[in-house]
Amino acid sequence: MSNTRKQIFMPFLYALLVATGVFIGRNFIKAPSSGGSNPLMIYPQSSKIATLINLIDEEYVDTVDREAIEEKVIPQILKNLDPHTVYIPAKDLNKVNEELQGSFGGIGVQFTMQNDTVMVIQVIQGGPSEKVGLLPGDRIVAVDDSIIAGKNIGTDAVMKKLKGEMGTEVKVGVLRRPNKDLIDYKITRGSIAINSVEVSYMINESTGYIKVDxxxxxxxxxxxTALAKLKANNCKEVIIDFRGNSGGLLDVAIRLCNEFLPAKDLIVYTEGKAQKRLDVKANGAGTCQDTKVIVLIDEFSASASEIFAGAIQDNDRGLVIGRRSFGKGLVQQQIPLPDGSALRLTVARYHTPSGRCIQKSYENGNDDYYEDIYKRYEHGEFFNQDSIQFDDELKYTTKNGRTVYGGGGVMPDIFVPRDTTMLTDYFAKLRMNGVIYRYALEYTDNNRQQLEKYNSAETLEQYLNTQSLLSDFLRYAKDKGVEYKRDEYQTSKQLIEVELKAYIARNMIDNEGFYPIIQQLDDVLIKAIEEAGKIES
Structure with a gap:
């Protein structure tokens, strides 16, 4: 576009960005015009934005892409609202909805990129790939007769090739050690579940653990299903881990919480300008009303996670342990638009049973809102509870009279700071370069036959403890360009060793192998285990 065209066109765009009102969806009605009439009066029944778009579309000196203008303008309008009201273009809607829908069409493998080649880590039990005979350790080097190995293709591009409509067929060429010839498979894509419960297992004889993603x-x-598995193993206390869980569907959080609360206990209430207060109470049909419960949260636990944690805390039903949660107390409704796009519009605020709205401030704009996490870190909140300032005007009380605060996240009953005692520059370089993960992957690949003898985290870890993992790893790390630093290695030694074993276990038996080993480094979980036997139901 020439400078002259920009000078003509840009004022209209600036007007669009600052205008308010209806942004799409109106039928643009052109009124009859008479000679010499003001062009701004051509569309008297339209909003200002509709008028401007119509003027540009019909009167501008050059042809413009009306849809492209709307796609750029709509997000700018929404920036004047809250950070969680968002526009989802039609091309992105399926991808955005996929995780909440809980499934997608695919071949049923977990993979990673190793030396620019797709390496299968896990084959989903009962999935399309298992049915035709794919195995962990296989290299997928071709898809539909197109070579993908050695082409510097990214993970997203691989996913795009392997995913597709259920019932459609994809051909993959597989290299399986020690064979040198490709094995061709035709795989019919099926429904692949996206698990939101990452793992559940018994930590000890009476305490169960469930990680919800x-x-x-x-x-x-x-x-x-996870609860039933734990109860079958005589679970008396359950630790529910919502750390890193950014939320999702409100009604699902309510149903989960209902399992733990007696009849008529308030779970949450919502209220907005166009929505009257709606109280949601437990119906008394929950299966875990007598099960002791601990909830784990951190600074990335948001929305639905905070609803659950707030309900347990305000009803004095159990303990909340960890660090202050994110602070998202807004309810979105997804509204489909005519062209296949959608608007997620904030329609209400949710409040915990004590009356808290835990939405943090967004009055300084979206950038400041999301940078709040970094400010908390710099302020020392991750390491010291005393650094958090509470507003007495936002003081509330739980069912039993304990004081809790609103105004930005759920503050845990027991604060556990981040542990940085084992972090060093040496470890940071290992992690930044992915050396621990890559070594675990290669070790698994080279020792798969031996590792397959062990089907639990406990037995696999016992075997790995007999191997010279660390000495071999140090040579590997040096070969990958991370210079050995003795003092820093000694400080980080436990951290490195546990992560190595946990990643190897994940490669072999997925999260059932990873979490029981990595918990040795998890101060929040360790504290929860200590407290599990002390809670009164």
Whole structure:
């Protein structure tokens, strides 16, 4: 576009960015015009934005892409609202909804990129790939007769090739050690579940652990399955881990919470300008009303995670342990638009049973809102509870009279700071270069036959303890360009060793192998285990 065209066109765009009102969806009605009439009066029944778009579309000196203008302008308008009201273009809608829907069409493998080649880590039990015979350790070097190995293709591009409509067929060429010839497989894509319950297992004879990654359509059923598994092993206390869980579907959080609360206990209430207060209470049908419960949260636990944690805390039903949560107390409704796009519009605020709205401030704009996490870190909040300032005007009380605060996240009953005592520059370089992960992957690949003899985290770790992992790893790390530093290595030694074993276990038996080993480094979980036997139901 020439400078002259920019000078003509840009004032219209600036007007669009600052205008308010209806942004799409109106039928643009052109009024009859008479000679010499003001062009700004051509569309008297339209909003200012609709008028401007119509003027540009019909009167501007050059042809413009009306849809492209709308796609750019809509997000700018929404920036004047809260950070969680967002526009989702039609091309992105399926991808955005996929995680909440809980499934997608695919071949059923977990993979990683090793030396510019797709390496299968896990084959999903009962999935399309297992049915045709794919195995962990296989290299997928071709898809539909197109070579993908050695082409510097990214993970997203590989996913795009392997995913597709259920019932469609994809051909993959597989290299399997020690064979040198490709094995061709035709795989019919099926429904692949996106698990939101990452793992559940018994930590000790009476305490169970469930890690929930998100609140999707299938989360409640997965959660009930996990609970049943733990109860079958005589679980008396359950630790529910929502750390890193950014939320999801509100009704799913309510259903999970209902499992733990007696009849008529308030779970949450919502209220907005166009929505009257709506109280949601437990119905008394929960299966875990007598099960002791601990909830783990951190600075990345948001929305639905905070609803659950706030309900447990305000009803004095159990303990919340960790660090202050994110602070998202806004409810979005997804509204489909005519062209296949969607608007996620904030329609209400949710409040915990004590009356807290835990939404943090967003009055200084979106950038400041999301940078709040970094400010908390710099302020020392991750390491010292005393650094957090509470507003007495936002003081509330739980069912039993304990003081809790609103105004930005759920503050845990027991604060556990981040542990940085084992972090060193040497370890940071190992992690930054992915050396620990890559070594674990290669070790697994080279020793798969031996490792397959062990089907639990406990037995696999016992075997790995007999191997010279660390000395071999140090040579590997040096070969990858990370210079050995003795003092820093000694400081980080436990951290390195546990992560090596946990990643190897994950490569072999997925999260059931990873989490029981990595918990040795998890101060928040260790504290929760200590407290599990002390809680009164």
């Amino acid at each position: 998100k609140f999707a359509q299938n989360t409640y059923q997965e959660f009930l």
